[in-house]
Amino acid sequence: MVAPSSPPLVSAIGVTKAYKRAIALRGVDLEVAAGEVVGLLGPNGAGKSTLTKLLCGLVKADGGTATIGGAPAGSIRARSQVGYLAELFRFPGWATAEEVLATHQRLTHRPTADPAAERRELLVEVGLAQAATTRVEAMSKGMQQRLGLAQAMVGGPGVLLLDEPTSALDPAGRHTVREVLARARDRGTAVLLNTHLLGEVELLADRVVLIDAGRVVAQGAVADLTAVQGVTIETDEGRTEHRDISRDKIPALVKQRIREGRSIYAVEPHRSTLEELYLDLVGDRESDR
């Protein structure tokens, strides 16, 4: 496990959960520190949503320990620190964006000097400034998703648990969400980002946790997980591919080729992508189901 630099705001240790006979989590360890974005990856049914729900108290763990800011996950103290965006959520269709946020402001128990100003600020942040008085039922799915994100950020929670926050968004919407989450990270928020979009994670996450069949199969910093593996060197003899060579051995290899009298035209390190890592570890599991 990669130890974060500050004490974790979100912690899960050996967490297990089963729904009747279906085992969803088999001893998951996870930490998210303040000011850190952790991407939670895995195929459908891997246990990502269960883990997210467990951390915000919607699902009860069968075993292990889960805490938010030191308080047991699901407790009032833990929930008072959490902003949550569910994968499948709905707000009352008759309510306007302003009313949805106002309701959640009342329920967060965080006194705000100017609640109306906070609502305006949140709507601007997620790109819904013009939709404050629009009813939810008149909003597109993408607008509702943005409103969901604004709702999660009501009261400036210390922890954001986001389940597929960009699933219904177009590229511009995804860009907005990335910016919002980057700003949240800068404010010191711990963000757990559950998503299928590996590109989003590569762009935003400090660390990645990959879950499969209820177990953590890989975790670490994105840069470490996508480290250089192999290199292609182009010389006067042509292009030669050297697989399974680590980044620190590339200079020595280049020197050796020069010593052998070759002219070097290009050195192209192979950097694996998160997608390659994902496919290596998880494979095309969806098609097997």
Add this chain to the structure above:
Amino acid sequence: MSRVGEAAAVARPSALSDVLVIARLALQEAVRRRVLTVVGILTLLSGALYLVGCASLKHNSTTIIDSEVIKPIVPATLLGLASFATLFLGSVLSVFLTASAVRGDADRGLVQPLVVRPVGRNAYLGGRALAAAVVAGGYVLVVSLFATLVTRIVFDNLPPSAWQVIPRLIAGVLVVTAVTLVVSCMLSTVATGISVLMAYGAGLVAGLLGQIGQSLGAPTLAHIAAVVSWALPFEAMYRDALQQLSPAGPLGELVQLGPLGGADSGGVGLWLFTAAYIAGCGLLASWRFGRSDL
């Protein structure tokens, strides 16, 4: 926007304020979805019909109604019918407002964003129950008051305990609300609505069977009816309400063969039992919702 460090300034959660926020949300929905408008208009129409019915009965049957024997029976009979309709419509309103409260709304993803907040699940249940109780109880109160007043004004005569009917009908509709809330923790919206309304129908049928049993001298049937009416105490409350309308003496026996059939006094014990029943339903709903994965 507040920074993370400021999150420590969390006010002490107040269960009552959470209950009120949730209740307000449910009431807002009833208003915005025009539930209250439709109920209001239809209630006005049915109230007008009741007024016209009472007035024409009085106008067209003066000779009969003014006879000393019949005089106490007519307003009691009309109020008995009005009580049946009021309890039935109030119960339907309560069931429709509460049937989706937990499982149904959770299936649609409406509950999760709310209960993730530092709102106790009990506060959520309390808010939904309060909203339904206010609307359905308020409906029963207004309609019963109207019917009693109209009857009093038109016939210049009321059974002595006619006003005692109103709290019993309200208690009956609160029982229906509590039962619906419990069932909504376990079943989907449609299944909840169907099961509670079927239970409601079973209670009323049991009351009628009990009356038949008494008339035919079949104590087993009457006993079964009594057990069912206490198992579903909205029925016991309804029977107790009818008892308040029944004239005393031989005339009362005569009336109970008609629309006030099933009248039966529950006494103070019924009130205590009903209060405990509603509290029990609340505890059961709390226990079931508290251990549900959402």
